[in-house]
Amino acid sequence: MSKRIEVNDLNVYYSDFLAVEGVNINIEPRTVTAFIGPSGCGKSTFLRTLNRMHEVIPGAHVQGEVLIDGNDLYAPGVDPVLVRRQVGMVFQRANPFPTMSIRDNVLAGVRLNNKRLSKSDGDDLVEKSLKGANLWEEVKDRLSLPGSGLSGGQQQRLCIARAIAVSPDVLLMDEPCSALDPISTLAIEDLIEELKQEYTIVIVTHNMQQASRVSDKTAFFNIAGTGKPGKLIEFDETTTIFSNPTVQATEDYVSGRFG
């Protein structure tokens, strides 16, 4: 399940604007990696290159390699739809399909992938995914009610259930807790801790406490000024990044002197 991500000399563009330059990073299976850095430095942009979501924006493209267990996502002939099944994504705002039932929300990704499911296989997958997202007990008696009837934290866990229902190898999360209260945030953080047994997880966060609580490794991105490309400045064990970083800009950022 869980897979290794290797990025080699990646440049990320919006048309001719170079948004992120020269990223090299290796992310190990069964780890949680946090991306931190000031607004506009390209965290979301870079994250979306890891499952080929970047290129859905007209003019957006990349140079370089992103290898998942050695296979380049950008090699000719690779189907981006298959890549997105392998590398799932959870967004900042929980985005369940509002009129769809909780059950159908969980199965939405699986159905998009054209998998035909019997009723009982569907039931099993719904239960397994909701248990995996730590939501089952709260919703098992109302699976046929709309997803929009859940609290924000529950909706975010529903989106995580939808993402894991397709059995990805990697889970990307872009500020998954930024719209949540502290209790729901801790619930998601506990869940991330459990999910890392099975998935390679990358999470973008502006919350330094969160990065230090949930991640094994932290990548600090920075930008030299408006119009300049964002860069990966330092990548190391989270404890090192927060206690003894090598680069002064990292130290300034994590200690709150900047950004």
Ligand SMILES: Nc1ncnc2c1ncn2[C@@H]1O[C@H](COP(=O)(O)OP(=O)(O)OP(=O)(O)O)[C@@H](O)[C@H]1O
């Ligand atoms: N769809 C787009 N078209 C053109 N430029 C974009 C697009 N999305 C982002 N950018 C630009 O790319 C750069 C990086 O943006 P990005 O959203 O990746 O930053 P970020 O680090 O995620 O910021 P934040 O912390 O505010 O979410 C910025 O200069 C931004 O204006």
Ligand SMILES: [Mg+2]
């Ligand atoms: Mg962002």
